[in-house]
Amino acid sequence: MRTCFIGALGPFELxxxxxxxxxKRVSDLxxxxxxxxxxxxxxLPISNSxxxxxxxxxxxxxxxxxxxxxxxxxxxSPTPPTAPATQSAAAEAESKSALGAFAADxxxxxxxxxxxxxxxxxxxxxxxxxxxxxTQIDNxxxxxxxxxxxxGFQFTKAGADWTINTNWASDGAELAMKKSLRKGTYKDLxxxxxxxxxxxxxxxxxxxxAATGSNDFYLDGCSILYSTAPGGSETxxxxxxxxxxxxxxxxxxxxxxxxxxxxxxxxxxxxTPQQLSASSGCPTGRDSCPNAAGLDPIHNYMDYSIDxxxxxxxxxxxxxxxxxxxxxxx
Numbered sequence: 001m002r003t004c005f006i007g008a009l010g011p012f013e014l015x016x017x018x019x020x021x022x023x024k025r026v027s028d029l030x031x032x033x034x035x036x037x038x039x040x041x042x043x044l045p046i047s048n049s050x051x052x053x054x055x056x057x058x059x060x061x062x063x064x065x066x067x068x069x070x071x072x073x074x075x076x077s078p079t080p081p082t083a084p085a086t087q088s089a090a091a092e093a094e095s096k097s098a099l100g101a102f103a104a105d106x107x108x109x110x111x112x113x114x115x116x117x118x119x120x121x122x123x124x125x126x127x128x129x130x131x132x133x134x135t136q137i138d139n140x141x142x143x144x145x146x147x148x149x150x151x152g153f154q155f156t157k158a159g160a161d162w163t164i165n166t167n168w169a170s171d172g173a174e175l176a177m178k179k180s181l182r183k184g185t186y187k188d189l190x191x192x193x194x195x196x197x198x199x200x201x202x203x204x205x206x207x208x209x210a211a212t213g214s215n216d217f218y219l220d221g222c223s224i225l226y227s228t229a230p231g232g233s234e235t236x237x238x239x240x241x242x243x244x245x246x247x248x249x250x251x252x253x254x255x256x257x258x259x260x261x262x263x264x265x266x267x268x269x270x271x272t273p274q275q276l277s278a279s280s281g282c283p284t285g286r287d288s289c290p291n292a293a294g295l296d297p298i299h300n301y302m303d304y305s306i307d308x309x310x311x312x313x314x315x316x317x318x319x320x321x322x323x324x325x326x327x328x329x330x
Contacts, residue, residue: 130195
């Protein structure tokens with residue numbers, strides 16, 4: 001029952017499950033304090049220029065709010081700080097659909113195809129230096145289509161390229177890198193597999209009203225730690241579901257524990273139970289808000305559980321994604 005968008009909503013939230021994620025501002029790549037995530041994130045207006053991150057567990061709450069940038073090792077994905085534009089977009093979308101005003105029946109709607117451009121940015125052609133193979137990319141697409149099968153979205157690999165650049169591989173000069181590598185329009189998803197992302201598993205930007213050619217337009221997309229790709233070396237996070245989680249942010253979803261409160265609006269999704277804090281591992285029966293209905297949604301892709309624990313999105317999340325798509329990307 002929470003909403004965390006990198007688009008135009010409001011407070012930035014570093015999104016990432018038991019991984020390390022963080023938000024950056026297009027201007028200074030500074031982390032915005034995440035709303036409800038136990039990772040480095042700051043509350044700021046959500047905008048396309050601020051990404052949602054997912055940190056690697058375990059990590060202390062205090063270490064989840066690094067500024068200006070994350071320096072700790074893999075932490076649970078934090079809520080990425082979004083620029084005012086992104087926050088506005090999310091907030092705007094939120095009001096437009098009022099999370100229900102947009103009565104779209106996802107099951108009845110035609111499946112939406114999303115073209116995906118993959119960019120592998122490594123230090124060398126060695127797997128230990130961030131290299132992701134073509135086979136892993138194909139398997140990643142399969143994971144995405146399986147995880148989003150009930151949401152009304154499907155993904156098609158539109159292209160893949162490999163770049164050897166030690167600076168870019170460690171998330172240096174993000175804007176310059178993306179201006180050089182980004183492909184397609186605002187409705188096309190760009191995924192960057194990288195050697196290192198400041199100790200995070202990945203981060204992604206919320207949808208917003210980005211003008212073609214603007215910094216928000218180029219920054220749009222998801223940066224993913226290479227070892228989380230299917231068959232990667234990141235224990236507990238190598239089934240390809242970090243991408244599933246981050247793309248959820250790209251589609252306009254917040255963490256299920258958005259706001260870290262048992263009484264607040266959370267992620268603004270009616271069918272996700274209140275959740276006080278992010279999950280770690282796969283804690284069956286966890287109930288961080290015992291006075292609220294339902295157990296913690298540990299199997300939801302927008303929590304911080306490990307890959308093997310992730311199972312689904314809710315109907316409300318599917319509707320939110322469709323609404324955000326029609327508002328900002330269609």
